[in-house]
Amino acid sequence: MNLLSLKNISKTYDPNDPPAVSNVAFDCVQREVVGLIGSSGSGKTTLLRIIAGLEIADEGEIILKGKVLNDSSTFIAPEKRDCSLVFQDYALFPNKTVWQNIAFGKKAANDDGRLDKLMEMADITDLGHRYPHEISGGQQQRVALVRALANKPTLLLLDEPLSHLDPELKENVRSELLKLLRETSTTTLFVSHDTEDAMIMADRIVVMRNGNIEQIGAPNEVFNKPVNSHAARLFGKTNLIPAELLPTSMHKFPSEDGKGQVVSIRPHEWKVTHEAPIGDRPSFTGEIKSLIQKGAYQEAILKTPQFEITLQIPTNTELSNNITITTKQDH
Secondary structure, eight states: OEEEEEEEEEEOSOTTSOOSEEEEEEEEETTOEEEEEOOTTSSHHHHHHHHHTSSOOSEEEEEETTEEEEETTEEOOGGGSSEEEEOTTOOOOTTSOHHHHHTOSTTTTTOHHHHHHHHHHTTOGGGTTSOGGGSOHHHHHHHHHHHHHTTOOSEEEEESTTTTSOHHHHHHHHHHHHHHHHHTTOOEEEEESOHHHHHHHOSEEEEEETTEEEEEEOHHHHHHSOSSHHHHHHTSOOEEEEGGGOTTOSOOEEOTTSSSEEEEEOTTSEEEESSOOOTTOOEEEEEEEEEEEOSSEEEEEEEOSSOEEEEEEETTOOOOSEEEEEESSOO
């Protein structure tokens, strides 16, 4: 059964501008973690605010656990919605201690046992007496999350939950965040521009662009089977190869100019060989135009008669100017 249902949600701020959100519709099931992914201006944060009740949709319907939050005649105020929103800047009270921040909500105030358990799970038990300015960014993120969970929300909304963290800290906090969501069985919808966060955290990914949904699917599906060039590039570097040059490829989509179909092949999905290709596996021969060492791999630009291809090649692979490459797998 669906916990959250969005039906044709639309929002326009200026009638002279395109809609910020246009006819968005999808569902979330119990305990699911769903990532809203897109570049700036894609509408993902506007949609999150509409679900939270901080913005009012012009059209559409929002249903949470069988209760209508928004439709043409209904609007439930944010504080009466059974969901919690964790803002990008965490929005902790600077004049309250960690414990006071966490115990602030109505449902949390009289449940010290639950608060203690959540703090223990988030590894912030020893921080209860401190103030937000006295703890790190990663610890502030966990405090904000525990404060939201302390109110036992049916739905947790996270706006760019990891955007303020340094790369070294981010990986650990991300793992802790996902572990806490799983242990509390919390249904979560989070917004991010970082596709790596989405690939690791989400059960399903909703790809947005210009206020519209472009693709919905499991992380591996949207990564390996993008519906268009924008979705393919959103998840990292890729090579868009004309489909007629890769006749065995199973997944293809229209090219950006609309004059044919292309196949998305990631830089790591090539194999360098100096031998003739085996069977019907596609191969291309070219000259190395540039080569950059990136630690775990070398990134090369191979110029072929047809186009240029970006490759990621193991550092122990010996390269010469004239090489042949084949796809590692059929697509």
